[in-house]
Each structure stands twice: as structure tokens, then as C-alpha cells.
Amino acid sequence: MxxxxxxxxxxxxxxxxxxxxxxxxxxxxxxxxxxxxxxxxxxxxxxxxxxxxxxxxxxxxxxxxxxxxxxxxxxxxxxxxxxxxxxxxxxxxxxxxxxxxxxxxxxxxxxxxxxxxxxxxxxxxxxxxxxxxxxxxxxxxxxxxxxxxxxxxxxxxxxxxxxxxxxxxxxxxxxxxxxxxxxxxxxxxxxxxxxxxxxxxxxxxxxxxxxxxxxxxxxxxxADPARNAQNGIKVLVKFRLLEKKRIPLTELRQWMHDVPLLATSNRMHLRMEEDALADWTASQLVRAGVARVEQGTLVDC
Structure with a gap:
């Protein structure tokens, strides 16, 4: 190469x-x-x-x-x-x-x-x-x-x-x-x-x-545009976590509420309650091994 x-x-x-x-x-x-x-x-x-x-x-x-x-x-x-x-x-x-x-x-x-x-x-x-x-x-x-x-x-x-x-x-x-x-x-x-x-x-x-x-x-x-929406939401949150390193879950919920593309994508494709969307995203990042939760804070890893 x-x-x-x-x-x-x-x-x-x-x-x-x-x-x-x-x-x-x-x-x-x-x-x-x-x-x-x-x-x-x-x-x-x-x-x-x-x-x-x-x-x-x-x-x-x-x-x-x-x-x-x-x-x-x-x-x-x-x-x-x-x-x-x-x-x-x-x-x-x-x-x-x-x-x-x-x-x-x-x-x-x-x-x-x-x-x-x-x-x-x-x-x-x-x-x-x-x-x-x-x-x-x-x-x-x-x-x-x-x-x-x-x-x-x-x-x-x-x-x-x-x-x-x-x-x-x-x-x-x-x-x-x-x-x-x-x-x-x-x-x-x-x-x-x-x-x-x-x-x-x-x-x-x-x-x-x-x-x-x-x-x-x-x-x-x-085959299912909701899959692209789920991926996009996880990527944007992971990007934020890479930048901040640690984000309290309460702060994450507010940030996701304030970011227009996350709200639009959720409304069009996933239709989840806002807090539920933030908690789901955090759990998905933890499941993928790219984040962990410590005392109510999402931590990059």
C-alpha cells in the first residue's frame, strides 16, 4: 500500500x-x-x-x-x-x-x-x-x-x-x-x-x-429507513461524547432535545419520547462497548 x-x-x-x-x-x-x-x-x-x-x-x-x-x-x-x-x-x-x-x-x-x-x-x-x-x-x-x-x-x-x-x-x-x-x-x-x-x-x-x-x-x-435514523442518532451522540468525554444523562437528554436533526429524525422515523430516546441511545452505545454509565453519567470508552 x-x-x-x-x-x-x-x-x-x-x-x-x-x-x-x-x-x-x-x-x-x-x-x-x-x-x-x-x-x-x-x-x-x-x-x-x-x-x-x-x-x-x-x-x-x-x-x-x-x-x-x-x-x-x-x-x-x-x-x-x-x-x-x-x-x-x-x-x-x-x-x-x-x-x-x-x-x-x-x-x-x-x-x-x-x-x-x-x-x-x-x-x-x-x-x-x-x-x-x-x-x-x-x-x-x-x-x-x-x-x-x-x-x-x-x-x-x-x-x-x-x-x-x-x-x-x-x-x-x-x-x-x-x-x-x-x-x-x-x-x-x-x-x-x-x-x-x-x-x-x-x-x-x-x-x-x-x-x-x-x-x-x-x-x-x-430496506428500513428507521435503521439509518437509529445509526445516525447513535453516531451524533457518540461524536458529542468523543468531544466531551463525560456527559451526565440529564444533560444528554437536554442536548438531544435541543439538537434539531435528532428531533427531526426521531419524529420522522422512530417516534420515541425524548427522554426514552436519550436513554435508548445511551444503552445502545454501552451495548456496543463504546461507552459506559457511571453514577448517572455517560462516559466515553
Whole structure:
């Protein structure tokens, strides 16, 4: 699973997306910047690899908070040009936190600027290699992925992981997303890929196996949209727990009540009482072994 010498993958935890750093002869570039909580660490990791060079270019595959949360810090530190998906330009320009999903998901992101946009069909030079920009709706309607034909490398963001893909967020609000996810997976299957760098998790080379698992999971979720809603709610609460480490159950119930996307998804798909939803979510995280309850507090583990 060798990478070109000009390319470095910074694998992060599930609170922050992976960062892909390119050090070319004439330009340095970073794809995605992680979550705001980890911005100081992002700066340190990038600076260590740059060894005194500035970061010239910052690109975002999509504008979810765990992929753009370090943008403002990187811009302040390096003055880097920033490129975002074209469809997100109005929301970022006006800093519309509803359109950008930050208010709906109960997450935060420091305001950042952008200098240019990219869209499906564009080509980029990163690390002295040519990359194709491909549309990848599903997890996010405006998400993009990057493909380098000469190296057979795919930067898949949250469109394909080694075991699945990111939450299909449009479906949580009753908007179509399953068909778009399927089309994106079929597009990836048609590419000649030897190595995938996902938005979360380690790079992997068993692309056929990952696609098989992704299609199977998609079929499972599409057969009953409530399953996607349950998954999405658990993911958003786990994300909050990763950030806070410990959350009193009374605080969790209030937070889930205040987060619009959780309330909407519950109303449309699960129809549980609010306190019951919070208690169910906590129990599911405990059952999965990713949290525990200590004296009325949900604790990350």
C-alpha cells in the first residue's frame, strides 16, 4: 500500500477526519482539516511534515464539521488558499450554520473563508500528480472525492470506508439519499483503484471487499429507513461524547432535545419520547462497548 513520496496520510480519530498532505515541488496542499477541538494538533502535525515550508493550499471534500474544523486555524497560521465544493459556496460565504449543518447537528466550527471552488469534472495537481474531482452524493449531497488515475489512488472522504460509509444524512430529514449513495458506490466500482484513503480509518487496498460490504450495508439500511435514523442518532451522540468525554444523562437528554436533526429524525422515523430516546441511545452505545454509565453519567470508552 505504498504512497508516492509527495503524499502523506495523517490518520486521525473518529472525531476528526483524516488529513492528506501533499508536498510538491512547487506547492504544498492539504485535503481536509479535522474537527475544531483538534485544530492545535492538526497545526502541529502539518508543520512537522512541512519542515518550515508554508501550506499553500487547503481543500475540503465537504463541509461537515469534522472535515473543516481546522480550516480557520490553518488559514491564520499559513494564509493558505482554500478551495471548497462549489455547491457550498453560498452557505460558507454567508456563514449560514443551518445550511452548513452545524446548528442541526449540535456541532461547532470556527468561521473560515474560501478563495475558490471545485466541482465534479475539474482536475487538480496535488503532489505533482493530476487528480480528478468526482461528485459523491449520499452521505452529503455536495460531497466530492478525488481520484488519481496514474497512481490508482482514491481519496474517498465519507463515501466509502473499509467497512461501510458515513451516515446518509439526507435520509434523516426525509430527503432521498439511498439512491445517490448507491450511484456513488457504483461510480467507485467502475474506477481502477488499488488504494483507498477514506475520511476515517486506515487506508486500504481490498477495494472489492469494501464495496461488497458497503453495498450490503446500503441494502440493509434502505430496506428500513428507521435503521439509518437509529445509526445516525447513535453516531451524533457518540461524536458529542468523543468531544466531551463525560456527559451526565440529564444533560444528554437536554442536548438531544435541543439538537434539531435528532428531533427531526426521531419524529420522522422512530417516534420515541425524548427522554426514552436519550436513554435508548445511551444503552445502545454501552451495548456496543463504546461507552459506559457511571453514577448517572455517560462516559466515553
Amino acid at each position: 505504498s504512497l508516492p513520496d509527495s503524499m502523506h496520510v495523517l490518520q486521525r480519530g473518529w472525531l476528526s477526519s483524516n488529513n492528506i498532505l501533499f508536498i510538491g515541488r512547487e506547492q504544498t496542499a492539504l485535503v481536509d482539516s479535522g474537527y475544531a477541538t483538534h485544530a492545535p494538533q492538526t497545526l502541529q502535525l502539518v508543520a512537522h511534515l512541512l519542515q518550515g515550508r508554508p501550506l499553500d493550499l487547503l481543500l475540503n471534500t465537504h463541509t461537515h464539521s469534522d472535515h473543516v474544523g481546522g480550516n480557520a486555524a490553518l488559514q491564520q497560521a499559513h494564509g493558505c488558499r482554500t478551495v471548497i465544493p462549489a455547491a457550498e459556496a453560498p452557505a460558507v460565504r454567508d456563514w449560514n450554520e443551518d445550511a452548513l449543518s452545524y446548528r442541526a447537528t449540535g456541532q461547532h466550527c470556527p468561521r473560515f473563508r474560501f478563495d475558490a471552488t471545485m466541482a465534479a469534472g475539474d482536475t487538480l495537481v496535488l503532489g505533482d500528480m493530476e487528480w480528478q474531482v468526482l461528485g459523491a452524493p449520499g452521505h452529503d449531497p455536495h460531497s466530492l472525492i478525488l481520484y488519481c488515475p496514474s497512481q490508482q489512488i482514491l481519496i474517498s472522504a465519507d463515501a466509502l470506508w473499509e467497512n461501510g460509509f458515513g451516515v446518509i444524512f439526507p435520509e434523516l430529514e426525509g430527503e432521498p439519499g439511498f439512491d445517490a449513495t448507491r450511484a456513488t458506490l457504483e461510480q467507485i466500482a467502475a474506477l481502477d483503484v488499488r488504494l483507498v484513503i477514506p475520511g476515517h480509518g486506515a487506508p486500504f487496498s481490498d477495494v472489492a471487499g469494501a464495496l461488497q460490504r458497503a453495498f450490503k450495508r446500503l441494502d440493509y439500511l434502505a
